[in-house]
Amino acid sequence: MSLIKNSLFKDLGPTINGSAIYIYTQGIHMSIHCCVFENNWVTSLGGSICFSYGQINISHSSFYRCYSSKNTDDDLGGNCIYIDRNEANLECISTNLCGESTSNCADSSAQITSCKTSLTFFNATYNYGCGGAQICSLKILIYFLSNFLLFRY
Numbered sequence: 657m658s659l660i661k662n663s664l665f666k667d668l669g670p671t672i673n674g675s676a677i678y679i680y681t682q683g684i685h686m687s688i689h690c691c692v693f694e695n696n697w698v699t700s701l702g703g704s705i706c707f708s709y710g711q712i713n714i715s716h717s718s719f720y721r722c723y724s725s726k727n728t729d730d731d732l733g734g735n736c737i738y739i740d741r742n743e744a745n746l747e748c749i750s751t752n753l754c755g756e757s758t759s760n761c762a763d764s765s766a767q768i769t770s771c772k773t774s775l776t777f778f779n780a781t782y783n784y785g786c787g788g789a790q791i792c793s794l795k796i797l798i799y800f801l802s803n804f805l806l807f808r809y
Contacts, residue, residue: 658684658686660691661689661690661691664692665693665694668704669696670699672700676693677707679706680707684710685710693718693720694721695720696722698724701738702724702738703719703723703762704737705737705739707737707740707744708740711744711745712744713747714744714747714749718749719749719751719752720751720753722735723756723761723762723784724762726762733762733763734762734764734765735754735755735765735784736751736765736766737767738767740769740770740771742772743771746766746773746774746775746776747774747777749766749778750779751778751779753783755783755785756784758786761785765785
């Protein structure tokens, strides 16, 4: 298992996918714990994190002013996080002011597709998006949702 812990990812981008972390390899098991993602952006998927084909655990981490400039709701997005396939566990996540504006944003703070997923204690405040906006575009079978705190801008 790979572990990223107590790290700051700031002012990264533009890249195409995942300005801070981009993993596209089968069978990877990754944990991201107590990290801060600030002012990161991409032109397509996952403003800070783009992860596919494995298991990812993200906990006690925050995202501030992260976005994708794709501005579409056609399966492209995730101002902060984009996860595609296998398993995603997100716990104690905060997103604030993600999505640059209504004309410069992805579909939502996090897009999760084709995964077994658990979301717990997700705080989404003042985010923009042309799809799910505040929190997630979920195109999955959800196993567990708990304790969401959402605010409109």
